[in-house]
Amino acid sequence: MKASDSTLHFHLNGIDHGKAFSNLPEVVYGVVDLHGNCCQVSIINKEFATGAGAGAGAQVAIKKAHSISGRPADWNVQKVCEFIESIPNCAPYVEKFRSEQVNGAALLALDKKDLKEFLEMPLGLAVNVCLHLKKYEEKNK
Numbered sequence: 001m002k003a004s005d006s007t008l009h010f011h012l013n014g015i016d017h018g019k020a021f022s023n024l025p026e027v028v029y030g031v032v033d034l035h036g037n038c039c040q041v042s043i044i045n046k047e048f049a050t051g052a053g054a055g056a057g058a059q060v061a062i063k064k065a066h067s068i069s070g071r072p073a074d075w076n077v078q079k080v081c082e083f084i085e086s087i088p089n090c091a092p093y094v095e096k097f098r099s100e101q102v103n104g105a106a107l108l109a110l111d112k113k114d115l116k117e118f119l120e121m122p123l124g125l126a127v128n129v130c131l132h133l134k135k136y137e138e139k140n141k
Contacts (some may be wrong), residue, residue: 002028007022077102086105100118100119112126116128
């Protein structure tokens with residue numbers, strides 16, 4: 001985030017990791033590299049986000065992807081929750097998976113109807129979970 005004192009602070013997962021650069025010019029353009037373990041980048045205009053109209057520039061929030069590995073059948077509840085959180089718009093359902101103790105074997109046994117009915121997911125998200133799981137399995141054969 002570019003601060004009013006012409007410094008640039010690096011933020012990761014909403015945490016300020018300190019000053020990265022100082023003496024920045026008035027206009028700065030950001031570039032974000034999505035290669036690697038990044039699953040989400042948000043560019044937030046501080047003026048609109050806070051409604052205060054004060055402050056310069058925009059904040060870039062980068063969310064690091066969880067390292068998901070192994071066979072889904074062997075995943076514990078935590079790995080399933082990390083997998084679900086990595087699927088766009090599914091983070092709000094992570095606690096439901098945790099409270100229902102859904103491990104990898106249980107996840108593989110669920111279909112979109114089960115996800116919709118028992119975990120109260122909208123049909124579109126339930127389909128996305130099934131597609132992401134299928135894609136993961138194909139990629140990691």
